[in-house]
Amino acid sequence: MTKNLNSDKFRRNIVSVPVAQAKILAYAQQGEMELVPISEANNRVLASDITAPHPFPHFRRSGMDGYALHSLDTRGCNNEQPVQLEVIDDIPCGSLPSAKVERGMASRIMTGAKVPDEADAVVMLEMTETLEHEGKKYIRIKREIESGKNITPVGFELADGDRILEKGRRIGTGEISVLATFGYHLVPVVEKPRVAIFSTGSELLQIDEPLQDGRIRNSNTYMLVNQIREAGGEPYMLEAIEDDLDKARQRVEAAFTEYDIVITTGGVSVGDYDIMAELVREPSTELLFNKVSMRPGSVTTAAVKEGKLLFALSGNPGACFVGFELFVRPFIGAILGVSKPFLPxxxxxxxxxxxxxxxxxxxxxxxxxxxxxxxxxxxxxxxxxxxxxxxxxxxxxxxxxxxxxxxxxxxxxxxxxxxxxxxx
The missing domain is CATH 2.40.340.10 (MoeA, C-terminal, domain IV)
Structure with missing residues (x-):
């Protein structure tokens, strides 16, 4: 049978990569917000700004192991005229002072512990000598200590109400640390878009099937699953579509009712069995583009059905990989609200x-x-x-x-x- 070279399948209007990307992003609508436990927030995207509910640190803390004291008590001291202070308390990290530090006194303190309200400086342990007299403990200091020395003040890092993480930021280890510090055990994130993946072609084997002459294993689907997860989507690997247009139509239409994005790999060329090239031309589907001025993957195709996007990627692994990175990844990023959805x-x-x-x-x-x-x-x-x-x-x-x-x-x-x- 002679092919009709004037059919829609063979008429392809070439667009540049930037134009294709702009056409896609025009349909990106940010997803809804959901709260997830902080233990499940890694690689999610913040749905709102995060502000500090209290200053950090929220108490004056010691930056050293040493002694909390009054800086005025060290005024004028030196090697020839050291000052001697009575040690009246021991403050481990996590404990509160149990005695008031008067002039002439000092409290032993650990790094990170709360500095007594009366003290205005901490002298590091190595700058002191310890001694006992009549059952009391003392320290001897031979140099002046300035006010505020070795004390981290309230709000040194963040004030109450400061923005600490911005909407659209992807959450990693540092962000988890900040969220935990401020008690955000539930984190507002953008819902992951649900992405359906179909491979097409009767030549495909499952990866656990023995190799057969003339057939190849379905590797693209597994590659796409990982790419979708990296991008922040939720992948769903569906059963491969055979080279049958009616079956493909039914499967894709069913996927659109359940998933936010549909991706196919293979079947977008102009061969007799390239069913996706046919499917995206149907009246119920709005074709965005079916040829891009790029290599590899010039036949990369995108279409819209009921407001949802269909990405028909090449069946060739290299072209499928590149097509996802240039088009699908930024689309998922835009849905998630990330500030920079494109590859750096x-x-x-x-x-x-x-x-x-x-x-x-x-x-x-x-x-x-x-x-x-x-x-x-x-x-x-x-x-x-x-x-x-x-x-x-x-x-x-x-x-x-x-x-x-x-x-x-x-x-x-x-x-x-x-x-x-x-x-x-």
Missing amino acids: EFQAVLGNTYHKINNFTRFVRGSLTFEGGRLVAYPAPLDESSVMVTIKDSDVLIVIPPTNEGVAAGKLVDVLMLPGGRFT
Whole structure:
């Protein structure tokens, strides 16, 4: 049967990566807020600003193991004229002073313990000599101690009501520490978008099936599951779709009723069995784009159905990986309200000459090093769309603009930092 080359399946309007990204983000609506236990808040995104409910520290605390005293008692003392103070209390960390520190007295105190209200300085232990006389303990000091010495004042780090974490911030170890410090045992975060993943193609094997001639294991789905989790979404791996348009339509429509985003991998080219290229052209679906001026993954497709996005990514592992990082990751980030949803971009020196001639912008997997005081990006030796092995060794995507002669080593190029890269 002769193909109809005028069919919609073969008519593709090319858009640039920035235009495609803008089309996608126009449909991003921030998710609802939910409260989660602090133990489950890692890698979640704050749904609101977090303010300090009290100053920190909320009491004057000692910065040293030593003795709390009146600085005036040390006025004018030196090696020839030391001052001697009676030790009247012992204050471990977590305990309160049990005796009032009068002039001529001192309290033994540990680092972090509450300084007695009457004292205005702490002398470090190493600057004192201890002695006993008639059953009483004393310390001898041979230098002046200024007021406020070794005391962390109330509100030194944060005042009551200060903003400590901003809305849209991703929560990591440091944020967990701050939240715990201020008693936020329940944390306001943005609900994770629920993301359905379909692989398409009758050639796919499950990863636990024996290898068969002419068929490949379904690796893209597992890769996407991890990428979605890294981006902050909740992945749901659904049963693979066979090369059947009616079945694909039913499965995708069912997924849209239950999930916030639908991702497919494979079936977006123009072959006889590339069903996603057909599906996104149906009247019930608004096509955003089905060709992007990029390599790999030029057939990356996005469509809208009832306000929800469908991402149809290439079945080639390299192209699927890049398509997710450029389009799906920022869309999930925008839903979560992160302030910078796109991959961080900066410049580096190209380590090796890139010889390929490009009509489209190439996003080349590469590794990043620091040499001679500058960042150097080396293109992966294998960067074909179908190559997956170099994904594991890549820190960055090197942006190679359209060129008729390649890009020479030593030239400055833009690079996009991949999550988990050595320089993140």
